[in-house]
Amino acid sequence: MARFLLEVLRLRSKKRYVILRLKSNLLQTESPKDILKEWIQALYGIYGLSRIHLKEVYSDERNIYIYSINADAKDLFRSIFILDNNNLFRIIRVTGTLRKAKRIVSSLPRARSQAIN
Numbered sequence: 001m002a003r004f005l006l007e008v009l010r011l012r013s014k015k016r017y018v019i020l021r022l023k024s025n026l027l028q029t030e031s032p033k034d035i036l037k038e039w040i041q042a043l044y045g046i047y048g049l050s051r052i053h054l055k056e057v058y059s060d061e062r063n064i065y066i067y068s069i070n071a072d073a074k075d076l077f078r079s080i081f082i083l084d085n086n087n088l089f090r091i092i093r094v095t096g097t098l099r100k101a102k103r104i105v106s107s108l109p110r111a112r113s114q115a116i117n
Contacts, residue, residue, distance in 0.1 A: 014071040017101040019092040022063035032056075032065055035088070039080040052077050057098060062110065064092075066101045 022032055033056050040048045052073040058066035069077050074094060081089060092108070095101045 014096075015068045016071045016074050017057065017095050017098055018067045018069060018077065019095070019101055019104055020065045020067065021090045021092055022065065023088055023090055024086075032089070033067070036067070036080065039083045040077075042083060043080055044076060048073075048076060058102065058105070060105070062108070064105055064108065066098070066105065068098075071096075 020032070033054065036054060037049065040052055040054065044051070051070065053068075053070050054077070055068045056065060057068050058064075078091070081091070093101070093104055095104065
């Protein structure tokens, strides 16, 4: 039994946390996650969706999002931004822990209009 659990733990893939900023409020009908999933499916199909395993972890009012992805599919995820013709997204950073990702988000400057209020 213990040997089986060790095998399962070894097969579990590591995660990476991608911090993205949505550059504009052009998205009225779709969520950013839906757009990213469409791009993944357009380039890599169902295989890409299952390999990247995109999951939204955090979002805030400044249009900053944290997504968890499989670590071994980081290059696949970065390559989907070739379909971003309108420059909607900007990758701020990729980290190995959620704690570090949240620390980076909290250190980002707020927009001038939000800082005044």
